[in-house]
Amino acid sequence: MKKILIIEDDEDIARIEADYLKSANYEYEIITDGQDAIDKFDSEMHQLIILDLNIPTVDGIQVCRRIRKSSQVPIIMVTARTGEENELIGLEVGADDYIIKPFSPKVLLARVKAMLSRVGGINSSVINISNLIIDPDKLLVRKDDEILKLTKVQFDILYKLASNPGVVFSREQLIDMGYDNYDERDIIDRTIDSHMKNIRKILGVNVDGSEYIETVRSVGYRFTLKS
Numbered sequence: 001m002k003k004i005l006i007i008e009d010d011e012d013i014a015r016i017e018a019d020y021l022k023s024a025n026y027e028y029e030i031i032t033d034g035q036d037a038i039d040k041f042d043s044e045m046h047q048l049i050i051l052d053l054n055i056p057t058v059d060g061i062q063v064c065r066r067i068r069k070s071s072q073v074p075i076i077m078v079t080a081r082t083g084e085e086n087e088l089i090g091l092e093v094g095a096d097d098y099i100i101k102p103f104s105p106k107v108l109l110a111r112v113k114a115m116l117s118r119v120g121g122i123n124s125s126v127i128n129i130s131n132l133i134i135d136p137d138k139l140l141v142r143k144d145d146e147i148l149k150l151t152k153v154q155f156d157i158l159y160k161l162a163s164n165p166g167v168v169f170s171r172e173q174l175i176d177m178g179y180d181n182y183d184e185r186d187i188i189d190r191t192i193d194s195h196m197k198n199i200r201k202i203l204g205v206n207v208d209g210s211e212y213i214e215t216v217r218s219v220g221y222r223f224t225l226k227s
Contacts, residue, residue: 037063168216
C-alpha cells in the first residue's frame, strides 16, 4: 500500500485530504511543521508528498528544495497563493504539480492517482544515445558515470523526446506527456518552459558542447540527433 506524506498545518484541510486518500486505499501521514517534515521524511516510506506552501518554521518552497537534494519523490504543491509566478517558483525548486486552494478533494485525489500511476509505469526500452542512458523501468538517467536526478514529470518529458530524436514536439504535446487530462487543468505554456529549463540544466551539455534539447522557435522542442 502506497503511503502519502501530507505536509499541512490547517487541521481541517489535512483531515479532508487524509479522508479522501484513505477512501482510495492509500496510507498517509500528516506533518504540520516544515522542519519536522524535513526531519521525518523517509524516501523509503513515502511514495508521494502533498505539500502546502504556507507552513510554519520552514515554508514549503524550502521544504521542497531540501527534499529534492536527496529524493525525487513526486511532490504536489498546494497553496492559497495565486499567480503564475508562484506556480513557476514551485516548479523551479522541483515540484511535479501545483494546485491552488480552494480545490475539490476529488481533483487532488485524481492528481495523486495520475502521478503515482506514472511512477515506474513506462514499459519501454532503455535509451542509449550519446553519453546518456535513460532507463524507464528504473526511472533513471545516467550521464557518463553520474546519475542525474529528474522529477517524474521531467523524466516523462525527456523520455518521450529522446525516444524520438529530431522530432519537434509542441508545448501542447509535451503537456500531454507530462500530465494526464491536461485540458481540464490550469497548465500553461510557461509551465512546460520551466520544466524544459530545469531538464536542460540537469542534463548540461553534450560531449561536443551542444545542447541535448533544442528550442524550435514558435513551435516547441526536439532532442538533437547527436550520437
